[in-house]
Amino acid sequence: MVRNVLVTALLVLAGVGGGVWWARSTAPPQEIVVDVEARRYAYEPPVLRARQGDVLRLRLRSTDVVHGFFLEGYDLDARIVPERPDFEVWRPSEVQWAEAEKRGELPTKTESSVEVSSLQGIRRVREVVLRLDRPGRFRYRCSHTCGFMHPFMQGELIVTPNYPFHVGVGAAIGLTLAFLAWRPVDPSRRRGTSS
Amino acid sequence: MSVRPDVMTESVVDRPAPKRPYLKGRWMDLGERVRPLQGLLRWRSFQFLAILPNLFLFYFFILAALWGTPVGNRNIMIVFVWILWWFILITLWVPLAGRLWCTMCPIPALGEWLQRLRLVTVRFASKAKGFKNVLFGLNRKWPRALDNIWLQNLLFLTLATFSALLVTRPIVSAFVLGGMIVLALGLALVFRHRVFCRYLCPVSGFLGLYAMTSSVALRSRDWDVCVRCPTKGCMLGSENGWGCPWMVYMGKLDRSNYCGLCFECLKSCPNDNIGLFVRPFGVTETRILHLDEAYKAFIMLVLAAVYSVTLLGPWGTFKDWANVTETGDWRGFLAYAALVWGACLVAFPAMYGLLVKVSQWASRWRGRRVLVPASASANGAGEPDFRTLFLRFSYPLVPLGLLAWIAFSLPLFFVNGSYIVSVLSDPLGWGWDLLGTAHVPWKPLIPEWVPVLQAGVLLGGLAVALRTGWAIAWELWRDPRRARWGLAPMAGLWLMVTVGFLWLFTG
Amino acid sequence: MRWKDGLKEGVALATLLLVFVGLPWALRAYENGQVRRLATGRPVFTVYANAAFGTWTTTPLVGWTYFWRKPEPAHIQVRAGQPFVLRITAVDVHHSFGIPQLGIGPYDVEPGRFLKLELKVDEPGLYTFMCYTVCGRHHEKMMGTLEVVGEGQ
Ligand code: SF4
Numbered sequence: 001m002v003r004n005v006l007v008t009a010l011l012v013l014a015g016v017g018g019g020v021w022w023a024r025s026t027a028p029p030q031e032i033v034v035d036v037e038a039r040r041y042a043y044e045p046p047v048l049r050a051r052q053g054d055v056l057r058l059r060l061r062s063t064d065v066v067h068g069f070f071l072e073g074y075d076l077d078a079r080i081v082p083e084r085p086d087f088e089v090w091r092p093s094e095v096q097w098a099e100a101e102k103r104g105e106l107p108t109k110t111e112s113s114v115e116v117s118s119l120q121g122i123r124r125v126r127e128v129v130l131r132l133d134r135p136g137r138f139r140y141r142c143s144h145t146c147g148f149m150h151p152f153m154q155g156e157l158i159v160t161p162n163y164p165f166h167v168g169v170g171a172a173i174g175l176t177l178a179f180l181a182w183r184p185v186d187p188s189r190r191r192g193t194s195s
Numbered sequence: 196m197s198v199r200p201d202v203m204t205e206s207v208v209d210r211p212a213p214k215r216p217y218l219k220g221r222w223m224d225l226g227e228r229v230r231p232l233q234g235l236l237r238w239r240s241f242q243f244l245a246i247l248p249n250l251f252l253f254y255f256f257i258l259a260a261l262w263g264t265p266v267g268n269r270n271i272m273i274v275f276v277w278i279l280w281w282f283i284l285i286t287l288w289v290p291l292a293g294r295l296w297c298t299m300c301p302i303p304a305l306g307e308w309l310q311r312l313r314l315v316t317v318r319f320a321s322k323a324k325g326f327k328n329v330l331f332g333l334n335r336k337w338p339r340a341l342d343n344i345w346l347q348n349l350l351f352l353t354l355a356t357f358s359a360l361l362v363t364r365p366i367v368s369a370f371v372l373g374g375m376i377v378l379a380l381g382l383a384l385v386f387r388h389r390v391f392c393r394y395l396c397p398v399s400g401f402l403g404l405y406a407m408t409s410s411v412a413l414r415s416r417d418w419d420v421c422v423r424c425p426t427k428g429c430m431l432g433s434e435n436g437w438g439c440p441w442m443v444y445m446g447k448l449d450r451s452n453y454c455g456l457c458f459e460c461l462k463s464c465p466n467d468n469i470g471l472f473v474r475p476f477g478v479t480e481t482r483i484l485h486l487d488e489a490y491k492a493f494i495m496l497v498l499a500a501v502y503s504v505t506l507l508g509p510w511g512t513f514k515d516w517a518n519v520t521e522t523g524d525w526r527g528f529l530a531y532a533a534l535v536w537g538a539c540l541v542a543f544p545a546m547y548g549l550l551v552k553v554s555q556w557a558s559r560w561r562g563r564r565v566l567v568p569a570s571a572s573a574n575g576a577g578e579p580d581f582r583t584l585f586l587r588f589s590y591p592l593v594p595l596g597l598l599a600w601i602a603f604s605l606p607l608f609f610v611n612g613s614y615i616v617s618v619l620s621d622p623l624g625w626g627w628d629l630l631g632t633a634h635v636p637w638k639p640l641i642p643e644w645v646p647v648l649q650a651g652v653l654l655g656g657l658a659v660a661l662r663t664g665w666a667i668a669w670e671l672w673r674d675p676r677r678a679r680w681g682l683a684p685m686a687g688l689w690l691m692v693t694v695g696f697l698w699l700f701t702g
Numbered sequence: 703m704r705w706k707d708g709l710k711e712g713v714a715l716a717t718l719l720l721v722f723v724g725l726p727w728a729l730r731a732y733e734n735g736q737v738r739r740l741a742t743g744r745p746v747f748t749v750y751a752n753a754a755f756g757t758w759t760t761t762p763l764v765g766w767t768y769f770w771r772k773p774e775p776a777h778i779q780v781r782a783g784q785p786f787v788l789r790i791t792a793v794d795v796h797h798s799f800g801i802p803q804l805g806i807g808p809y810d811v812e813p814g815r816f817l818k819l820e821l822k823v824d825e826p827g828l829y830t831f832m833c834y835t836v837c838g839r840h841h842e843k844m845m846g847t848l849e850v851v852g853e854g855q
Pocket residue numbers: 296297298300301302303391392393396397398399402455
């Protein structure tokens with residue numbers, strides 16, 4: 001019993017270590033410019049890949065109806081009106097769109113670019129800039145009801161090192177190997193073995 | 196792993212130990228520990244009172260779907276059934292209490308009440324042969340050929356094919372729910388007992404399968420008492436309770452699949468021989484007996500992956516295929532349907548079967564010079580055939596699948612939870628504001644932690660699968676070397692499935 | 703059946719019937735009360751914005767009618783100088799409502815939410831309300847009419 005627990009702990013730890021090693025990267029940071037096109041009910045590109053430290057410049061468009069762009073983890077929300085080169089952005093932790101709209105606090109002029117970290121209130125921009133300092137997988141979801149499948153409209157931003165995935169895979173491999181190394185300890189079942 | 200004696204035997208020192216062959220590890224008779232609970236479950240009005248609020252709610256949902264806004268995320272039908280109810284069902288009720296939903300489910304209630312012509316009390320005819328309760332209707336017997344869950348499997352797959360419509364259009368949900376109620380009612384008038392629940396209900400199939408893992412199970416406290424019991428009230432009925440509406444005989448029951456937890460047998464058993472037991476999750480009831488049940492396990496696992504791709508994935512094409520009434524892309528929909536059915540009924544089972552074959556070869560090869568002791572080979576242990584392996588090794592897919600479903604449901608709830616708050620205040624999308632929360636904005640709850648939670652849940656599922664798989668391999672081969680070699684291909688499959696889900700949810 | 707059993711059955715049945723009749727009645731009654739409170743004697747018009755057909759319509763588009771009813775473009779008639787109320791909702795995507803000739807709007811119309819406008823038009827005439835947010839293929843033709851009838855007409 002003790003042996004089995006020990007083996008399991010060791011192998012899972014090894015798997016976790018392997019996962020961390022696998023996940024880390026040393027490439028220099030870069031700047032990424034992406035045009036994201038929203039349509040019912042997906043974003044194009046559906047997956048954005050980047051590395052921690054990269055700078056991401058996002059331009060959001062819609063090809064059909066009003067969509068949103070709520071990015072987890074980076075405190076960014078946007079409203080994308082179709083047939084316009086600009087879009088409104090705000091930080092959902094500070095601003096509530098519906099209330100701001102009711103109070104008539106919508107922006108009137110368009111700026112070329114804004115950084116999320118220095119964003120205040122609602123701004124209309126042509127480009128929003130994100131410094132990708134948090135690693136992991138973050139989904140961006142539509143935040144303005146756009147039809148039946150609206151609750152499922154989403155894309156994902158993967159900022160490596162994405163530990164939950166790599167460590168998870170490492171741990172899963174460790175766990176599986178551990179059980180293959182398990183030894184039976186149950187005396188009531190030892191009948192009939194030749195070992 | 197050591198088998199501990201049943202902890203309850205300590206309290207009955209002066210009687211011979213009760214016969215409980217289903218016991219494995221630690222089980223606790225909850226009804227004996229918590230007396231008021233046994234009393235509550237034996238109270239005749241209990242089930243009616245449990246169903247009543249749910250009947251009220253589901254009736255409300257159907258009205259809301261008919262009269263309320265067609266916008267899914269503003270209609271209580273969608274938000275409460277497919278976000279709240281589903282989440283609670285899969286993450287709490289099933290793992291903790293198995294079929295407890297069936298206790299309070301309003302869907303078959305109308306049919307059952309009509310069949311019984313009673314809402315709370317019992318009809319009893321002491322002179323009747325066989326069943327002691329008189330039921331209204333034609334009282335036909337269900338055909339033997341259909342005494343399995345294949346129909347459930349097919350119905351569930353059919354519904355699953357249209358799930359993108361089902362979970363986004365209130366009216367579709369209402370039709371499916373209403374259709375189930377009407378079908379259950381009709382069948383109750385033709386056949387005896389709850390044949391809809393037992394053989395057709397699409398929810399029933401996976402509730403039954405996953406109830407095998409649940410931490411709560413209803414069992415006869417002593418099989419010897421049942422052998423000596425002359426009335427068999429649990430099955431045939433008595434003046435205190437109806438005969439089991441799920442056609443289950445408690446005296447030999449050691450699996451939870453088809454006991455609907457209606458608690459009639461607690462009332463109808465004259466010997467107070469039914470107990471509600473608490474047991475560890477997922478590891479004690481590991482016997483899948485029939486191919487239909489194994490296929491249910493495959494279907495559920497594959498569907499968890501399919502939904503993770505179509506509903507929670509970023510790829511628009513799959514959404515367009517599944518969302519066919521809006522896009523009109525019937526060709527894409529056909530491809531999607533063929534993919535889903537093919538994966539559930541052909542591809543996955545074939546791959547699984549192949550690995551079972553590999554497992555058989557591997558264990559045989561490893562044990563080629565080991566003599567199987569006569570005692571073991573005589574009762575079939577030591578050299579299991581393909582069919583046995585196929586069925587026994589499908590069980591670990593049950594905890595694995597359940598936890599994959601839980602992982603799938605986490606973002607559904609955490610992301611769309613705020614709809615619950617606003618819809619509570621405006622259930623029909625009529626512009627009401629009952630609680631002052633109608634305008635709470637949509638905002639995901641701890642979204643960046645969801646992948647971490649999902650990874651943890653998936654790893655937990657893998658651990659339970661390996662743990663039960665290891666025990667099953669040991670039971671099958673009774674020889675560590677062959678068991679290990681036999682287990683390896685199956686463990687590889689579980690690892691592959693886990694990594695696949697990890698990739699979908701976190702990668 | 704013993705009388706006690708009969709009593710239990712009776713109470714249970716009464717509860718059931720109460721639920722089945724009471725719930726729809728309560729929903730309707732509450733809604734009517736809400737509308738009456740909003741109206742305070744003025745006429746109330748409910749307008750549904752539908753992107754699939756590209757219409758503003760007064761045909762009720764609710765769960766069970768949405769999928770088979772063809773919505774007719776809204777034609778609202780009021781008397782000049784008479785206050786009235788518009789309740790505007792969307793059944794699919796975002797729209798925005800405005801009547802350019804009267805300088806009303808544009809106001810956002812969100813799916814499943816109600817925009818309430820209290821209006822009064824003194825000048826008789828035919829006014830067109832339109833959608834200010836691109837809402838699909840039929841956005842361009844998304845129009846409804848408000849007919850304000852003068853005294854003598
Ligand atoms: S089997 Fe289905 S219909 Fe029957 S009680 Fe369970 S969930 Fe309800």
